[in-house]
Amino acid sequence: MVDLKKSVGRRLAFFLFVLGAFLIIVNIYGLSQSLRPTELQIPITKEEFFKETRILTGESDLNWARRMTFLVHIGIKHFWDTTHPEKTNISLPIWENWLIFLFAKIYPQYQLYEFFRKDKIVERGLGLCSQHAILLSAILRDKGMSPAIIGLNGHVVVGLDEGAGMVLDPDYGVVIPYSIAEIQKKPKIIADFYTQKASRVLRSIYQDSYTLCPRGSRDYQPRRSQLEPVFYSLKWLIPILLCIPYLLLITFSKKLKHLL
Incomplete structure (x- = not known):
């Protein structure tokens, strides 16, 4: 059961990483x-x-x-x-x-x-x-x-x-x-x-x-004028946050293997 949870958690972290990486690529493309x-x-x-x-x-x-x-x-x-x-x-x-x-x-x-x-x-x-x-x-x-x-x-x-x-x-x-x-x-x-x-x-x-x-x-336009800078900050912040769990998981896994 523990191994199953780890496997599901790893797959979820990988899915979030792929999604975050895709959004970052979309953002970088938009700069051009x-x-x-x-x-x-x-x-x-x-x-x-x-x-x-x-x-x-x-x-x-x-x-x-x-x-x-x-x-x-x-x-x-x-x-x-x-x-x-x-x-x-x-x-x-x-x-x-x-x-x-x-x-x-x-x-x-x-x-x-x-x-x-x-x-x-x-x-x-x-x-x-x-x-x-x-x-x-x-x-x-x-x-x-x-x-x-x-x-x-x-x-x-x-x-x-x-x-x-x-x-x-x-x-x-x-x-x-x-x-x-x-x-x-x-x-x-x-x-x-x-x-x-x-x-x-x-x-x-x-x-x-x-x-x-x-x-x-x-x-x-009080609401929309205040939301716009939030949207433009979050379009970068959210993808970065999505990538972090999988990166941390890989880092800690490598450190754990090294200790063992």
């Missing part, structure tokens, strides 16, 4: 892959994007924030294919994060994945207005500013109260030098900043109620 779909022809690379986030000599905070709005507009293509999301990595492949890949099989909200990490957003280079706003908010916050994500009824923008209030819309590449409260009082003022077609669509959206998220992603 890019999330960016080449067919979308995004005009700026990830490296070029982050190089442009540097503050220029003599550039004020507000001018830098305006430039970042245009940068996000150029660097993140407005695209979200729900028909074949795996083709453009909107559904994350197993090599990017096997944990999120598995979660997507169980929880529908992970099937069309929106990132919160700046590097991953820029690497993939696509998203809806919310992805644009999440990225811009994070860039501004890293430089000590206090942007808020503003969830409108059908659109997402960024509010900035540094100095005079302004609304930044990186999805359209638009900077409105008025606060969201001022726009709500006079929604016609957006016509001076958007195209005529966009203005017609967005005027009613700006008039409607909105949700203010002063801490950015932490308020906009």
Whole structure:
């Protein structure tokens, strides 16, 4: 009976080792892959994007924030294919994060994945207005500013109260030098900043109620924004832990044979 238990335990440890080794290989393979779909022809690379986030000599905070709005507009293509999301990595492949890949099989909200990490957003280079706003908010916050994500009824923008209030819309590449409260009082003022077609669509959206998220992603998507770094840590930690029992078993077996 003791030998049987040892045999079962050894086989289980070996199975966990193989599983852990497989996941580590998947993770290593993922390091050589890019999330960016080449067919979308995004005009700026990830490296070029982050190089442009540097503050220029003599550039004020507000001018830098305006430039970042245009940068996000150029660097993140407005695209979200729900028909074949795996083709453009909107559904994350197993090599990017096997944990999120598995979660997507169980929880529908992970099937069309929106990132919160700046590097991953820029690497993939696509998203809806919310992805644009999440990225811009994070860039501004890293430089000590206090942007808020503003969830409108059908659109997402960024509010900035540094100095005079302004609304930044990186999805359209638009900077409105008025606060969201001022726009709500006079929604016609957006016509001076958007195209005529966009203005017609967005005027009613700006008039409607909105949700203010002063801490950015932490308020906009609190659970998912906090889980993402956990997923990216665990995708390495879990496979390593799976490998340890079998490695320890081999080590102690060799030491025991040596003593005998």
